[in-house]
Amino acid sequence: MMDEVGAIRSAIGADFVFLEFINKAGETMYRLIRQEGNARRGVFETVHGTIQTPAFMNVATSAAIKGGISAFDLEELHCQIMLSNTYHLHVRPGEQIVKKLGGLCGFDGWTHPTLTDSGGFQVFSLATLRTIREEGVTFHSHVDGRVIFMGPEESMRIQSALGSTIAMAFDECVENPAPYEYAKASAARTTRWLRRCKEEMARLNALPDTVNPHQLLFGINQGATYDDLRIQHMKDIAALDLDGYAIGGLAVGEPTETMYHVIEQVEPFMPKDKIRYLMGVGTPSNILESVRRGIDLFDCVMPSRNARHGHVFTHEGIRNLNNAKYQDDPLPIEPGCGCPACRHHSRAYIRHLLKADEMLGMRLAVMHNLYFYNTLMEQIRDALDEGRFGAFCEENASVMSRRI
């Protein structure tokens, strides 16, 4: 497949190629419809709807976006795909309750695509007293302290009960910097765990009472910041022919330039005919730079978390609504913005709400930031469609990240 892309690109002698890949099941799942450099404009078809890529997933940890945003609000915010956390939903309310309510789409009302993470990241970042063995991880719940065991099979079973569109493989996310030998052993175990995930997912999808028998499985590339480990791991998991591939273990302590370097190292070994997801990233600038390096899918708590602290994104830079200069400012967060906060409310009002600790302040700021991220992705897609993504990056990457 790699060679095919290379051949087409050489043949037309241009950065722009029109490609369509067919997955092995005969269904068109990910279609790469245009490319500019390494940046990809694609379409990802799922049983719950179509995702235009590059896309940003809106993080609904416990099956709700923090800031009081419902599934029905999300449609107004131009969201295409929601991400929920397996660990949080396993701990509370428990996946069997979600399953009984019809899976996540019946539970939270979001009938478009949802991705669930594997729980791995939270097991390694939130839970306490964990023990990692070949079978999986034993840890204590951060909510009530009870002992939980989670391995590849458990993660798949939970995600199957949640009925998400996309399940993520159970992996170990190593903190950066990590010792080489540890990172190597961990990546090898993550590969072994991935095989078990694939097998278990196939079994679960074939069960008669499965919520979503078309549940997809994405593998996760690990290997800390070591080029050779990253590349070997990517080759190993690419051979398993999964529905999509993520790069994990980045944005966990390493410098931004290291992150871009790892993407550049790994990208040539990621299947071209599969969607690619950079986990937990990032700022608008990080997203632009990563799209430029060949990434299709992103998720990050930044837009909602920053909003709750009054930090809002605009095309001119980041505003801190807590600043006194906004106390009587009648303008919306960003003039011309079509989000529900900017259509109706002033900076002065939202600032007041945040200062008075009124939930509405957080809700309005979160709505703005999610709308900003989701429409930024639309602008990126438009730029790719029109062959001007490079220029779009130049204009926006640094401007959007400055504080104003």
Added chain:
Amino acid sequence: MMDEVGAIRSAIGADFVFLEFINKAGETMYRLIRQEGNARRGVFETVHGTIQTPAFMNVATSAAIKGGISAFDLEELHCQIMLSNTYHLHVRPGEQIVKKLGGLCGFDGWTHPTLTDSGGFQVFSLATLRTIREEGVTFHSHVDGRVIFMGPEESMRIQSALGSTIAMAFDECVENPAPYEYAKASAARTTRWLRRCKEEMARLNALPDTVNPHQLLFGINQGATYDDLRIQHMKDIAALDLDGYAIGGLAVGEPTETMYHVIEQVEPFMPKDKIRYLMGVGTPSNILESVRRGIDLFDCVMPSRNARHGHVFTHEGIRNLNNAKYQDDPLPIEPGCGCPACRHHSRAYIRHLLKADEMLGMRLAVMHNLYFYNTLMEQIRDALDEGRFGAFCEENASVMSRRI
């Protein structure tokens, strides 16, 4: 005016009368359009729109309903009139900022009627180290401890800057039980303060830069739980011919039956051609019983506060969504309810959100309770329109207050 009503009622020999009163300025402000016993079906015309009465005011303390509800959400919740708190807005963000943004309707986006309280109740319940003198009250802000002086003129100036539809007179709200002599002296001072409020409001409404030159002023009946004090005070303030009359100082510690008794004592002395407001009340049952006793207007934090703790109102009684029995319950809070929470979400989902401390849980529960209160008032008005209010009370007063 009293005699006129009595004469008409005697003449038609029925509980139902069709009346229309014209206020002294020649404008029709409050129109009593139907009466069943003492219960009144009316229409109150204001510069910001018409209020069908009996009505419930939705409490937006700091110019926002707690639970992340915006002015635009309120329209969907069948709200007619919002109430904001003068004390809170004076302390933060300050009335001059609200004025600069165009008054409350420019600030919070609610362009329908708004009532502001006088600040008196909060001065006496929230602020610390207060000193009451004839001029007014000196107290410490509950936010930053700074010393604030508020008297009748200050309250009117703040409310004028806020530009509400209805301003409330600055009064002293005495806790029940109160010593007779204290309650008597306090009520007399409240009358003297009311005269100063009326004078200052007239001056403010005539200023060239007044936000709402048609701002109305309601007087507040006080006198603790002493019939003679209550009646004398009501007579005294009725003589001042204000735009409306409130009964204050109830639901502050006395038994419910005492509250009903005070209403019954005072009601005959309340002008029939003016709207009547029972401050800070109450449960659905309290509202039904008070409408039955001749009250037109209510406000209470109960629907939003209880909702935030998972207690939701239905026509069958009050549900506690925290109960384990709702953990996998796919039904909406109240089947058939048209609120945004019931149209889209299950008890199981909202319970999960409340347990997981997700703002969305509070938002959905608050939306339900406010919708319940606002549509309860619609049902009361329909019952009055159709002459079956008595039967409506019988059916609902006790049922709605039971825990299920």
